Structure formats: structure tokens, C-alpha cells
Amino acid sequence: MADLITASGPSGVPVSSPLESHIVAGEFGNLAYGARVTLAERCGLAICDVQAWPGNTTRTARAIGKATGLPAHARGHGVGTLGQAFQYSPDRWTVIANQAELAAVIANAVGDGGSVVDLSHGRVVLRLAGEKSRWVLAKLFAIDFALSAFPVGRGIGTCHHTIGVQIQRVDRQTFDLLAHRSLARALWDALTRAGEEVGGRVPDRT
């Protein structure tokens, strides 16, 4: 009996986003200095949770690195050419890539050294970018987002209110936020409200 999600394969039926009817494209908030943050949903990504069994950390990290295009020394941590990954607890990673077979690719590489769960439908990825992205995030999360404390590629699990969120720094001013699908609207609303002070922009969903 196969995994429901990975067994389903490409169905040809478009995947609906929990934010589909919720997002309004355009600018919002205080635009006196322009839109200083951009908030968007990253759709169509494969998202996996990976766990290495004891003693298989290196092997699993290497498999993740290969799937995401990360250099070998990255130890399954960072933004690669094919995707991105970060370790958020001992022997556990979140992996994101724009390839439908991501879970199968990693599972094959990991073999009996670990386990992979496809969460592509269970999580959403929001991208917050712009010169004031740190300022907006600091309103919601008790995390030091200074570049020295939270370098590019680093990911972390935290929460705002009761919304569990994983955050990865993609570049100096860009962060990806992963949240449970059912809480996507709540996180979106919290981010837009926090961003009103600095002015924000939501790009068209194209």
C-alpha cells in the first residue's frame, strides 16, 4: 500500500492554494517611501520533511545536498541551484524544490538510512523580501535576524502566536516562511498587517 501523496503522481488537476481567494495583488500600507517589502506565495513547490536514522546523518545530508544542488560541505543546509534545505532539529531537515519527484529522489538516495515525508500539500511557502523584511519579521518572531546571527541559508522553527512557522533566509533581504496550510491565511494577514507600516507590495499571481 503506497503513500497516498507520492503515489498520486501528476494528476493534471491544478493544485489549489489556500490563499487563492485571499490574496489581493497590489500595494498596501504606508507608501510614503514606496513599497519596502514584497510578499508573495511560492506555489507549485515540492516540500519534504526528512529524517536520518541514528548514524546516517552524513548520508542523508549528502542526499539532500544532491537533490537541491547544494555543495557537499553545506551538510544539507542552504540555498542550492535546484532547491533549498535547512536542518531544523537534530537529524531533521526541511527541503524545498521545484521538482515534483523530490520526495522520491531523496528517498531513493537516503535508502534505509532515513525517511522522507512529502508535505507539498500540507505546507505553504511565503516569500518576504525587501529592505524592511527584517523589520516586519521582527514584529512577529523573537528571532535575531541580523545577518551575523541568522546568515543566508539558515533555517529555524519558531512561532507567531499559535502559528508554527519555519523561516529560512534566502538572501540578505529575502526570507521564506513555511507554515501549515490551514494557517496560511492567518500568517498572511499577520504579515501584511505588520508590513503596513513600511508599505508593501503583493505581486500578481502569474
Added chain:
Amino acid sequence: MSGYRRPSGGKIVERGKTVTFSFDGKQHFGFAGDTLASALMASGVMLVGRSLKYHRPRGILAAGVEEPNALVTIMGPDGHRAPNVRATELEIYPGLACESQNRFPSLAFDAMAASGLAGSALAAGFAGKTFMGPTFGLMKATRPWMAYERRLRRLAGLGRLGTEPDRGRSQKMNAFCDLLVVGAGKPGIRAALEGADQGKQVIICDNGATLGGYANWSGDPDISAMVTRLQEMDNVRALTRTSVWGWYDGMTLAAAERLTDHLGEADATRPRQRHWVIRAGHVALATGALERPLVFADNDRPGVMLASAAQRYAAMYGVLPGKRIVLFTNNDSAYATAIALKARDANLVAIIDIRADVPEAAHSMAAVAGATLHTGHAVTGTSGGAALDSVSIAPYRLETRRTAGPGQDIACDCLLMSGGWSPVVHLPAQRGDAPVWDEHLQAFLPPPTDGNWSVHGAVAGDFEFGDGLSPAPAPVIEIGGHGKAFVDFQTDVTADDVRLARREGFHAAEHLKRYTGLGMGTDQGKTAGVAGMTIMAEALGTSVETVGTTRFRPPYAGVPIGTIAAERHGDLHPRRFTPMHDWHVKNGATMRSDGLWERSAAYRRWNEEAAQASLREARAARRSVGIADVTPRSTIDLRGPDAARLLDHVCANTIADLPIGRTRYTPLLREDGFIWADATVCRLTDHHFTVTARAGQPTPMLEHFEFFQHCGGTAPRVHLTCVSDQWATMALAGPRAPDVLSACVIDTDVDTRTLPAAGVVHGRIAGIAVMIARPDRPGPFGYEVRCAAGHGLDVWNALIAAGEPFDIAPIGLQAMETLRIEDGQLAASEIDGRTTAHDLNLDGFVSTTKPFVGSAMMDRLGLKHAGRHALVGVAAQKGGRLLGGSHLVASPDKQNPGASLGHLTAACFSPTLERHVALALLAEGRARIGQTLYATDPLRSGTHIAVDIVRLPFLDPAGGGGHG
């Protein structure tokens, strides 16, 4: 008495910008940058409030956060009222409307001022004494209190809250820094610059509108350049109008920033206030010191003010507090103030110094100020009504602490007083260490530092008043005289009250505070603390050090609760939505919160009431087919070679032998043998399981599994993941459910041979992969359909379309509750942490052949006792309405129902049985089946209904008649 604006000067005001505001309905004018206090003073308004208890007229005492008197209520345009705002910190803006407090009918004529005639009847502790009555007669014991409690309560309190919500926005901000500097006076700025020069990330906060603090109004020539340099540094964040009000565990400090309070009608996109939570590597405290008043008769009359406040009003706002000013001091700092005021053309007529010997520099400065210096004298009283006319002075001997000779009156409209300085030690003291008394400075200094924080400037006792001037005051705070001599202006505590507390046995600082109210006002006794402790020490014949201080607690200054709450409520309270949420709303669902989840309670049609809709839905589910969105159910995914072993360990039912493609119901027990949850385990592969429980359970379920995974140490290779959001889940109920599935499912059959009870199959609906499962125990829902959440709406629509020929009805939570009660299914009201599997008739789902969590304790004699409450069915006999929570009793007498035998855990009207039914936990429940009892509900509905105790489920799973 009248204050007035000088034709020039005022460092902070913009004289080109006139601002109109109203106070007690009267229009006034000020300049941009003025505080309400400075603007009122400039307009000659010196009476600004009434005291708490005696309703004495009060004026402006201070110029900052320590102000005890000048509290006003801001009246927002939308009806919102913000009481107890300090006029000394409230920056005026166009359209500001505020009113004075604690007076009736008006500030000038307050009828309650008659309470001042009550004399000692209203002395400290009077409210507490009203609890006590005589020991005999009609008014004995607490009856007097009962008689006037309401009236007293009406008189209590300061300011009045409105009922309209505050529409101002507040936001939270988390900040991290290497160095937090509290206080942006010269020492604070110096510390910030040093830190910034070393490359540290620095945050510097100041309560004022500008950086510079005391240096601004003392005319320090260096401060402008220092501020400019600080503001140009990239690694420094300077926060003005920001009060650091609390120091919590570790190096976490809380601050409140006023962002748009001073702008009036603010931009709606900007928060009004910001709650900062700052984690600092090091804290540099440069909080300065507050000048203390002196305690003498009628020292609260409008026109009596702190000397430093007058200096600040003159320098920062170009406002002088009076036209004939007398200065009363016990220390040298007042002479520097005199010079500063003289520089702004103040008419200083006299300086009264309690000390007979003053430094030569002070003599010179008094001469420069043009004031007659009366050394060895003290102010013994003041005259006037709601304004000061004159002060009485008399020779004073420090040795005897008494006046020594005839006095004289000096006509004046303003009396400035300086009773020494109290370093602001609140923040370090909040950490738990007591401040240290300094006999020389007559002040409490910060406790010893642990190296993670440092003190700078006046807070460390390092004062800079000028060459030849000492910061040490004469050790005298109180001057005797006739009339009320106030120690705490805001709570109307006099020196006599402190001595009364001593006489009545309240010696400790904490007892003094609670008995008299000293330090319990909104100003937290910032100007009263040292005076109160000094008078108590003298009364006790001990030292101030021995008396000590009360415990310092946050906040240092009042913070609106809304600022701390920030934007985490209302529409920003997190809610969880299923993939089909929009469909539910569009199709008439009344949404209801179930934990964080938004779920449909019922789908109302044709102007139905919700109860009617839920009955219709339940009937449809029994008669034909119903569909429910059960996505909120908690689902945990377990993978790995040790998954079966872990599940076998935590589940009461046996899981190890569960075949692939099958489901199994299981209770989950705590270690003490009680049931805490129930779930259905599904085996997808040899090493892959899912566990599905009620909504809201994923976190406790994960914690439970992870605890036993790691503590047991026997199942290290299990990958536990919450996948509740990964799947959209729909449940089908009713006899036509198989027909609906047959009409839309491909790639699999759904007949009972292919999909038996406890079976699982995979197929496709609308081209989308789905998993269809059947439970292994009878219940309302015969089938559960799961698909990837992103396709949930497509599958839901396909099922609705396939069910149309069968009149499929979407069913909400209320109908689901009805169905589960009819079927005797369990929910949180039965699994309440006090029941066992045996109590809930689940013995058949508990393994007797393997050990598991809870197995060692579940068979204790007490947990098997026949008298324990057991789950039974309850059916009303004569159409009475049962309510969950009603108690079951044996007596038919409503007035004397007797002892409770149990209670109804859930109740509903059963559309199938056409009567009210309920689940109940009943003592000796199984033995009482067939008996008649009474469901009594004396407090809510007042009902007392005859009920039958029946076996569960109410409906025969084989489709026969119901037990009800």
C-alpha cells in the same frame, strides 16, 4: 498665580506653529512641542486636578514621568476615553480634547472637597476600618460595610474608563542588541557612543521627545554635538518617547514607544504605540534621578512645584511657572536652578535654605539670581485657595528639627522646592536585588551589578550640579507645622498617616504601602518613596536603611494593556481553514470555532434556524447520505522500522499484527491507567502508519509519541510528522454512502468484499488519488475519503455531485454531535481525563496480551470498582429537554433531589428516536440500566426530568430499533 510664556526661548517648542486644544471644554493655545502641562502653564492655568481622597485642588508638580497630580483623561473623537494620562508627558496636537479628573461638578468647584473637613476620619486605613462594626446592635460586625460599600466603591479610583474600544493600533517588536542604554541624557549618550565606537549594535531609549535629557535644560554646551554624532551612527537605534518599563528574566527588557500619540489623527497604517521586547547583551543604565519634594503643611497647593521642573519648563518650553518665585531647598542643586531661571528672566524673590551653613558658591549664586537668601530657615506653610498667595517661613534648627523663632510671610505665586535627588533605581531593583541606602546622598542607589549591566551618571549617584555644589542634602525631609503635609500627592498620604501606620503596627515598608496606599498610585510613588521611608524611620527611631524599600515591580510607568497585547487579537487571532472552507461559507454554513479551526456548525436553508438545519442534516444522514468535512482531525504520520513497535507500546489495542491496508481503533492511556485520547491507526505499509484522532490533538499526540519514542529507547527509527494539513478528509454517513462512492470512484471497488469494515483502498475521484477507509467499529460515518489537501475542493465537489441523486446533505458540527450521541461515540466530554477504558465500555479495544503505556496501572482495584461512573445512555421519558451538565439523581422531588449519581456529558434531540437523549457518566452505571432516574438542572433551566437509563448505542448497529 499664573505661569506665563517668555517672549523667546524654549528649546523644544516651535513658536511658528500654534496648536489649539481644549481642557475641560475650554479652548487653549500652545506651540507645537508643548506638553499639556507646559501649554496650560503658559496659559496661566495652574489648577489641573483634584486629589484622590480629600479632593484638594492640585497643580503641576513635576515635568515628567514622576508627575502625581496633573492626570487628565483624553477624549478621543470616537468616544474612546484614555484616563490618567500625565499632562507632563502628553504632547499637544491640534484637536486634542481632555478633561480633568476626580471632580464634581467642575474642577473649580468640587462638591467632594467637603471630604477635606472630615479630618482624621479619612486618615490612612479608613477604608479598611469600615469593615469593622460594633459587636452588638443592628450595625454589628460587617453590616455597616454592607450599608455603604456601594457608595465607597463609587468614590474610589482615579479617572473613568469609557466603554468604547481604543481604535489605536499597537504592535510588538522583538529586538536584539549588544548594548541597551536606558536614558539618553549625557551619561547615556556617552555610554552609547562608546559602545557604538567599539562596533556594538546599540539601542538607546529615552522617555522624552528628544535626546539629551537633563543636559538639554541645564544648558550643557556639549550635548548637541553628542546627539548629532549619535544619530549619524549606523549601528545605533535611538528611540525617543520610549519608556523602558520592565526588566525580566535574563537580559530581556520591555519598553513602550509612543509613535503617533503626539500626532492626534494618525495615519491608520502606523501603530500608535509599540511594545518592544529587547534582548540585550549588556544594559547601561543612565536613568538619572528624580528630584524630591519637601514635606510641610499645605505643600500640595497649586503653585508649589519641584525646582528642577521649573527649570525644565523654562528651558525647554520658554514657560515660567510664576511671577514671584520663592525657592525652598535642603541642598545645593537648587542654586544652579536659580541661576538657570534667572537667565530666563524669572523673578526669584527668595531662597529658603534649611541649612544654616551653605557653601560660598551658593551665596554667590543666590546673589546672581537676585534672590534674598534665608539660610537656616524653612517653609512652614502656604496660603491661598486654589492658587498660592504666600508662604510662611521661620528659622529652623537642624539639630532639633524644629522651628526656632517667629516667622514671616513672603508673598509669591510660585514655590519651588528641592528635597534632594532619588536615583531611578527601578529597573535593576526589579530583578530582585534591593537598592542600597547611601547616607551621604540620602538616597537609594542601585544594587551591586553582576557585570551584565552598568550604571552611568546620576543613577549611580554621580551628580554634576556645578563647581562647589554638593549633591548631598541636609538629612531633613519633613518640616513640622499645622495642616496636612503630603508625602504621596497622588494617594493623599500625609506624614501623619505614615506615623499612624507606625502606631498601628505597620512598620515594614510593604505594610506601610498597603496600609496607607503610599506608592500605590499610577506614579508608583516616584516622588514619595524616600520621604515616606524617612518619616517611618524617624518614627521608629531607626535608619532608612533598616526600613528599606518596597519591592520594585514592572511597569516603571503605566503601559496600556492594549500596547502589550499588540495586534494578536480580533481579526488577527489565528484561525485554521480547511480546503473546503470557502465552499462551506458560500453554501450557507454558519461557521463556528472548534479550537483554532473554523468549522461549519450547520448549513441553513430556507430561513432555517441552526437547530432546524442540524436536525434536517442528521435525518438526511440516517435516511440517505450526509457528507462532513472532517479535515481538522489530527493525523500523525509514523514511518520507520520501529514504527509498529512504538505504536504497540503507546496504544492499548494491539497494533503489531495489524495487516497492511487495515485500520484499528485504539484507546491511548496515560501511565496512570486513565484514558486520555482515542484514535484510529491505519497501516499503509510494513513500516508506515497513520494515527488519526479528534481535532486539536496533533500536538499532544506528537508529544506523547515522541516522549515514549525517546524515553523508551526502543524505537529510535521512527519518523513522526504531523500531516493533518496534508490531507483533506471527508466523511460519508448513511445507507446511500456506498452508492455515492460507487458513482464517482474509479480504479477500485468499494463493495464490502473489496472494502470491508476496517479496510482501506486507493482509488481516484475526479482524476485525483484518494484513499477510502472504513472504521472497524460502528459509528455514524461509514466511509472516510482522503486526498491531497490541494485537491480537497475538487474531490468534495465530485462527491457532492455524485450524491445529488441521493439528496446528499452536507452536515455540520451540530448534526455530527447528534449522530455521535445516537451512536454512543466518545468525545472530549467523556474522555475527560478521569475515565478509564473500562468506564467507557472500551474493554474490547484493550489488549490483555501485551504491556503498553498505562497497562500496569489500569487494573488497580479502584479503577475496576463497580461503583465507578460508567458510560450509559439516557433517554428522556416525556419529551423533556435534556441539557449536558445536568446531574442524575434518584429522587423525583425537585426540591430535594438528593445526591448526584452522575452527570450528562452530552445531550441532543434525536431526530431518529424523536426524543431527547444523552450520554452520561453514572455511578454503578451498568447496573442501573433499565432504571428510571431524574436529570436535574437547578441552576440553569430549573428542570427535573424523568429519564430512562439505557444501553449504548441508542441505535442498533444492525439497523434495528433503538434502545431509546
